[in-house]
Each structure stands twice: as structure tokens, then as C-alpha cells.
Amino acid sequence: MTLRHLCFGIFAALVLSACKVQVTVPTSGSVTTVSGAIDCAAGQVCDVDVTDIYFDETFVAQPAPGFEFIGWKETHRGFCGGNTTPCRLNTAGFEGNETLTAILEDPQQEFYLEPAFRSTGFKSLFMGHSFFRPFAEAMPFHAAQAGIPNHEQTVVFAGGSNGAPEALWDNTEKRVQIQAVLDAGDIDLFVMTYHPDYPGLRGYRLWLDYALAQNPDTRFVVALPWAFQPGQTPTAQYASDWHTGHASVIHPGIDILRGQYPGTDIFCIPYGHAAIRLRELFDAGQLDDVDFLASGSGDAIFSDTFGHADDILVDLGSLVWLQALYGVDLDSYAWDPGYNTDLKAIAAEIMQAHDADFDAPYH
Structure with missing residues (x-):
């Protein structure tokens, strides 16, 4: 020896x-x-x-x-x-x-x-608005790229505040559409979003009650976007407002739901932080992949002044989703986003900064 x-x-x-x-x-x-x-x-x-x-x-x-x-x-x-x-x-x-x-x-x-x-792939239901949909639609590509063979998904969309959980429940046509997916009893992962017009928990409770009645093993996610009309608020205030809402509204709401639904996995995707980090880098002159804060020409963080995601924000936020949902090690993830900025490192930093108590408990 x-x-x-x-x-x-x-x-x-x-x-x-x-x-x-x-x-x-x-x-x-x-x-x-x-x-x-x-x-x-x-x-x-x-x-x-x-x-x-x-x-x-x-x-x-x-x-x-x-x-x-x-x-x-x-x-x-x-x-x-x-x-x-x-x-x-x-x-x-x-x-x-x-x-x-x-x-x-x-x-x-x-x-x-x-x-x-690590999950070999969730049968997933994603429902939300236009600040949510592009990331949901990116998941089949990223799951396949990461070697997750059994990912399946259904996406239900409604624009603006209509994509909030409570609004989707109150919309008879959308509710019936979503319930039909849940009625199969095989949805593993149910991802919803947030809109400030519906700050309460009523919509989340209604969907949890219905989904758990069909499959008691369903896991639930609240995916938090960024605030709309980003150009109307200075960067520091924009970032502070998002972090405050994340910590004082979303996480306490999840804690309440966990108390009301013991034994059920309920967690958060902080993908709105992606918009914050890109804007901070842009303001500091450290984001040479884009020329504008908002533009319709594909060379900005946001594709319009309302705040819809342009390509770089979709790509960064999708990486946050991938790590949050599937625990993929982004350092070794075999995909090149094609930017000078290291989006995988930023996404990993976002998840590292997230309160681990509100990460997926199945990783």
C-alpha cells in the first residue's frame, strides 16, 4: 500500500x-x-x-x-x-x-x-400566458438534448391575465380543456404561472384539488415570470421589486399551499430572474449579444416594450426551467446557446441563488 x-x-x-x-x-x-x-x-x-x-x-x-x-x-x-x-x-x-x-x-x-x-421524464401539463408559453414550448427540445427520454407535455395558453390559474378556472372553455387532460389520471407534473391581477391562492387551490383527485402523486410548480413594461422602471428598482415579490408573495404562498396539501410536492421556478440578470448585464455594458433593451428585430432582451421575451431571454429562461424541473447539471449540458455571454453559467447562478427550500424536493 x-x-x-x-x-x-x-x-x-x-x-x-x-x-x-x-x-x-x-x-x-x-x-x-x-x-x-x-x-x-x-x-x-x-x-x-x-x-x-x-x-x-x-x-x-x-x-x-x-x-x-x-x-x-x-x-x-x-x-x-x-x-x-x-x-x-x-x-x-x-x-x-x-x-x-x-x-x-x-x-x-x-x-x-x-x-x-433524476426523473426519466414527466408527463406534464403547462398552463399560462405569453410570458410563460415560450419556455414551456422549449422543454421538449431541452429534455431530449439532456437525455431525458420520457418527457411528454400539453401546453394550454391564454394571453395576459387570462393565463393566471384562477382566470383559467373561471373560463369554462379553458377549464374543460385542462380538466380533460387531468382526467386521464397520468399527469406527473402540473406547472402554472403567476399574474399580479390574481395575487391570491384561490386558483391554485382549485387546480390542486382537481388534479390531486385524478392523480394524488401529481407534483405542482409555480413559475414566476418578470414584470411587464420593463422600460418604465429603472433597472435597480425593477430588480428590487421582482426579488421582493418573489420572497414576500410567491414563497409564502407556496408555504401556505404546502401546509394545506401535506405530502404534495409544490415548488417554484424563478425564471423571471433571467430577465433581471440580462437587464443588469445590459446596463453594465456586459451584454454584447444584444443592442437594445426592447426591439422587434431579434437583437434585444425583450421583443416589445410590453416585455415579451426575445430570443436570448427565452434561451436563458429555458435553461433555468431545465435545471429546476430536471436537475440537469448545466456545466456539462451538451448544448451551445450560441452567444458570447455564458447563459448556462448565468442560469446555474440563478438556481444557486434561489432559496433551496423552494426548489424541487425530488432532486
């Missing part, structure tokens, strides 16, 4: 002697051990006590139907990060090691184990 391997072995032995291993499981699978002694169900956080030097368990990630295990997450003080095989944690054979014993006796020692699961 080389010195390098010996040092690594000693370090691993010490780390494995922690008093507690916290196993965090997404809602898309479970973690068990080969011995059957430990069973951590979907959505649970399980604390495993390691109290002696004879602990020997092999942890196995079990994906739920429609998901695949893509490896153990790489986290601070995490075990087996980056590996895709069962994770064996073993303290056996170190009797008499004083350093090891001291770690075992230290109640502050805690280490982590967390699997990553």
Missing part, C-alpha cells in the same frame, strides 16, 4: 467514526441498507447513530418509478460523493484507536449521506 493510500485509509476510518450520519432523502426515492436495519423513506431525514467501532452498513439508493439514481451528492462532510454504487460505511476493526474513540464520543460530530435522483 502506498503512503497516499494509507493516509486516505486512516482519514476515512476517522471520518466514518462520526457519532451520527444524517441521511437526507428526496421525495423521488428511498435509502435502505443491505442488512435491512435502516430504511429511510422518501422525503425523510434519518439520523443514524454510529456508537461503536463495529458499525458496518451498506446504503443503497432506491429510485421511485419514473426516476433513476444518478449518484451520491458531493457535500461538505458527505460520504461517497460522486459515486453511483452502494455506499459502504464501515468502522469495524479499529478497536483501541484513541482518536477514533474520541470522535465516537463527540456528540457534535455529524456527517451526511444524500442520494441524487
Whole structure:
């Protein structure tokens, strides 16, 4: 054995002697051990006590139907990060090691184990307005490009405030159209948007009630766009208003819905942040891919003064959707948007900045 391997072995032995291993499981699978002694169900956080030097368990990630295990997450003080095989944690054979014993006796020692699961493709229903539709329509391309084989979708559109969940429910023709899709009982993912003319939760509740009655395993998403007429508000104020609404309206609303629908996945896509970041870069002279804030010629962030998305905003926002819905690692995503600006890096930064409590809990 080389010195390098010996040092690594000693370090691993010490780390494995922690008093507690916290196993965090997404809602898309479970973690068990080969011995059957430990069973951590979907959505649970399980604390495993390691109290002696004879602990020997092999942890196995079990994906739920429609998901695949893509490896153990790489986290601070995490075990087996980056590996895709069962994770064996073993303290056996170190009797008499004083350093090891001291770690075992230290109640502050805690280490982590967390699997990553990825959907093989959701059967999805997307409904919303014109600030929402282009991103929904981009998903089949991006899902296929990312190697997600079973993505299917239906998109229902209504312009302006008519695309808000409550307005779509109150529109008999649209409601019947959407209910017909839900009635099949096989919608895995139901994505809705937001419009300030309907700030309350009534529409979301009505759709959740109906969808869950057809399929109790449906997951729900609130996709938050940017504000309209961006040119009428200074950039700093425009950004501040969006972030304030995101944190004080959308996230609290999701928390309320989670309390009313326990056990149901409800989360947020902050794709409106894409418009904010592009505008900030444009104002700073750091966005040479466009010439105007708003223009109908395809060389702007917005295609008109009302604020509809031009190509670069659609491409950036679609990357945010892709990571939010499917957990795709954008650093390795094999697609070149074709801009000088690194849109994949910006999209990853947007998702990194998003409050993780409101990300998809199944990743």
C-alpha cells in the first residue's frame, strides 16, 4: 500500500467514526441498507447513530418509478460523493484507536449521506400566458438534448391575465380543456404561472384539488415570470421589486399551499430572474449579444416594450426551467446557446441563488 493510500485509509476510518450520519432523502426515492436495519423513506431525514467501532452498513439508493439514481451528492462532510454504487460505511476493526474513540464520543460530530435522483421524464401539463408559453414550448427540445427520454407535455395558453390559474378556472372553455387532460389520471407534473391581477391562492387551490383527485402523486410548480413594461422602471428598482415579490408573495404562498396539501410536492421556478440578470448585464455594458433593451428585430432582451421575451431571454429562461424541473447539471449540458455571454453559467447562478427550500424536493 502506498503512503497516499494509507493516509486516505486512516482519514476515512476517522471520518466514518462520526457519532451520527444524517441521511437526507428526496421525495423521488428511498435509502435502505443491505442488512435491512435502516430504511429511510422518501422525503425523510434519518439520523443514524454510529456508537461503536463495529458499525458496518451498506446504503443503497432506491429510485421511485419514473426516476433513476444518478449518484451520491458531493457535500461538505458527505460520504461517497460522486459515486453511483452502494455506499459502504464501515468502522469495524479499529478497536483501541484513541482518536477514533474520541470522535465516537463527540456528540457534535455529524456527517451526511444524500442520494441524487433524476426523473426519466414527466408527463406534464403547462398552463399560462405569453410570458410563460415560450419556455414551456422549449422543454421538449431541452429534455431530449439532456437525455431525458420520457418527457411528454400539453401546453394550454391564454394571453395576459387570462393565463393566471384562477382566470383559467373561471373560463369554462379553458377549464374543460385542462380538466380533460387531468382526467386521464397520468399527469406527473402540473406547472402554472403567476399574474399580479390574481395575487391570491384561490386558483391554485382549485387546480390542486382537481388534479390531486385524478392523480394524488401529481407534483405542482409555480413559475414566476418578470414584470411587464420593463422600460418604465429603472433597472435597480425593477430588480428590487421582482426579488421582493418573489420572497414576500410567491414563497409564502407556496408555504401556505404546502401546509394545506401535506405530502404534495409544490415548488417554484424563478425564471423571471433571467430577465433581471440580462437587464443588469445590459446596463453594465456586459451584454454584447444584444443592442437594445426592447426591439422587434431579434437583437434585444425583450421583443416589445410590453416585455415579451426575445430570443436570448427565452434561451436563458429555458435553461433555468431545465435545471429546476430536471436537475440537469448545466456545466456539462451538451448544448451551445450560441452567444458570447455564458447563459448556462448565468442560469446555474440563478438556481444557486434561489432559496433551496423552494426548489424541487425530488432532486
